[in-house]
Amino acid sequence: MMHGRGRRAFRTCSLIALAGICAVLLGGCGSSSGSSIVLYNGQHAELTSLLVAAFEKKTGVKVQIRTNDSAVLADQIIQEGDASPADVYISENSPELIELQRRGLLAQLPRSILDRAPRGDDSPTGNWVGMALRVSSLAYDPALVPRSQLPASILDFAQPQWKGKIAVAPTDSDFPPLVGAVIAKHGEAAARTWLAGLKRNARTYQDEEAVVSAVNRGDVASGVINQYYWYRLQLELGEKAMHSALYYFSPNDAGAVVNISGAARLESSKRQKNAERFISFLVSRAGQQIIAASDDFEYPIRPDVAPNDSLPPLASIGHTSISVASLGNGELAARLIRQAGLI
Numbered sequence: 378m379m380h381g382r383g384r385r386a387f388r389t390c391s392l393i394a395l396a397g398i399c400a401v402l403l404g405g406c407g408s409s410s411g412s413s414i415v416l417y418n419g420q421h422a423e424l425t426s427l428l429v430a431a432f433e434k435k436t437g438v439k440v441q442i443r444t445n446d447s448a449v450l451a452d453q454i455i456q457e458g459d460a461s462p463a464d465v466y467i468s469e470n471s472p473e474l475i476e477l478q479r480r481g482l483l484a485q486l487p488r489s490i491l492d493r494a495p496r497g498d499d500s501p502t503g504n505w506v507g508m509a510l511r512v513s514s515l516a517y518d519p520a521l522v523p524r525s526q527l528p529a530s531i532l533d534f535a536q537p538q539w540k541g542k543i544a545v546a547p548t549d550s551d552f553p554p555l556v557g558a559v560i561a562k563h564g565e566a567a568a569r570t571w572l573a574g575l576k577r578n579a580r581t582y583q584d585e586e587a588v589v590s591a592v593n594r595g596d597v598a599s600g601v602i603n604q605y606y607w608y609r610l611q612l613e614l615g616e617k618a619m620h621s622a623l624y625y626f627s628p629n630d631a632g633a634v635v636n637i638s639g640a641a642r643l644e645s646s647k648r649q650k651n652a653e654r655f656i657s658f659l660v661s662r663a664g665q666q667i668i669a670a671s672d673d674f675e676y677p678i679r680p681d682v683a684p685n686d687s688l689p690p691l692a693s694i695g696h697t698s699i700s701v702a703s704l705g706n707g708e709l710a711a712r713l714i715r716q717a718g719l720i
Contacts, residue, residue: 413439414464414651417454419447420509420638424673425467431667432658438651446550447473454482459645464652467508467640467659470554472707474639478504479706483641487653493660494678498637501702505641508659509668509675511603512696513555513634515624516589521598527624531601531632532559532567535574544591544600545575547719549584551603551636556710558634561703565713572717581719586610593621603636605674608687612672625695633695634704638675 418425422444429440443450443463451473454461466483468474477483483504490506491499498507517527522542528534534543546552559568580597582588588600589610607623626632640659642652658664665677669684676684676691684691714720 412437412651413441414646414648414655415441415462416443416655417450417463417466418442418444419450419466419468419473420444421469421673424668424671424675427667427671428659428664431663432655435658435663436651436654438654440655448550451477454643455480458482461643461645463643464646464648465640465642465655467638468505469550469636469638470707471637471639471701471704472554472557472710474500474505474641475701475704476706476708477641478502482644484644484646484649486642486656490653490657490660493657495680497698497700498678499639500641501700505639506656506660507637507639507678508664509638509673509678510691511551511605511636511638511675512625512691512694513551513558513632513636514602514604514607515599515626515632516592516602516607516621517599517624518592518595518597518621520620521595524622524624527599529627530630531555531626532563532571532630534578534601535571537578540578541580542598543575543578544580544582544588544597545719546582546585546588546601547714548581551585553707553710553714554636554704555601555632555634556714557704557707558631558697558699560709560713561699562631562697565709568710568713569717572713572719576717576719579719589621593619595620599624601632604688608674608685609672611687612674628695629697630695631697631699633697635696635698637678637701 433439447468454463454477478500485503486506491503494507556568559571585602585606589602589606591597592600604623611619640656646652665679665682668675669677669682674685
């Protein structure tokens with residue numbers, strides 16, 4: 378069985394609109410002991426469990442984990458405010474962190490933590506730090522579309538020749554940052570036009586795991602995914618069962634956006650020291666080597682830690698670093714997706 382994050386509901390409105398759902402999904406979060414912390418985890422559960430186990434062994438500090446979609450957890454924090462039991466929040470993408478930062482719910486991290494990530498892979502105001510990277514890419518079936526016919530730009534999928542040949546997952550939490558990248562690169566009007574083209578052309582799936590599986594089965598010629606889903610499917614099925622390949626867009630294209638997973642301490646945390654010890658561990662060499670060696674196939678944030686051997690060096694593939702400030706909090710992207718009728 379694939380170790381995915383499961384079915385993830387994309388939030389079509391602002392994070393605040395999720396209050397009712399979150400209240401049901403997340404209840405009380407346990408002990409207030411100073412020798413433990415509470416983690417709201419929006420990352421893949423398997424990877425986070427490895428990191429937590431290593432941290433607990435190293436420090437003796439217990440970590441109580443509550444895992445859910447990043448947007449659900451961010452809204453939970455908004456609703457709880459200063460009463461939140463969470464000490465640390467890990468998000469799969471930067472927009473949720475930007476929103477919590479905007480609301481003043483995240484604490485300033487010490488420079489000793491922030492300096493472990495390259496500049497730009499953390500909060501513009503020092504309220505969170507990046508821990509892992511993924512690159513937007515394209516899975517394709519060479520039997521249905523030759524590599525030579527793949528477009529340099531993701532915007533080309535709005536053209537008529539791609540009707541029925543491209544798959545997307547507009548309800549996946551990774552889709553809004555992609556739309557945000559198009560907005561940042563080309564503006565709101567261009568993003569609207571592109572989304573209207575996808576509405577005409579694309580086959581839609583619930584999440585990117587379903588997209589890459591459909592492409593690999595030959596159900597659709599190509600599909601937009603974050604690169605790690607292809608590698609995870611390969612690990613599950615074996616190389617001989619992989620009938621698809623991975624393609625990266627032009628280095629300057631919005632379709633090659635780098636998505637940042639990050640960690641933050643809540644301003645309301647009563648366990649500041651241990652919360653910061655945990656975040657420091659995530660960006661330490663030991664923590665980053667766990668990310669690199671895992672079957673999650675994300676890139677470590679630290680350039681001095683080599684990624685999983687299955688991954689090409691990040692510098693060798695097309696990728697575009699758009700600032701987290703330019704990607705914003707995802708509200709405009711969500712609104713445009715909804716207005717295009719993709720959800």
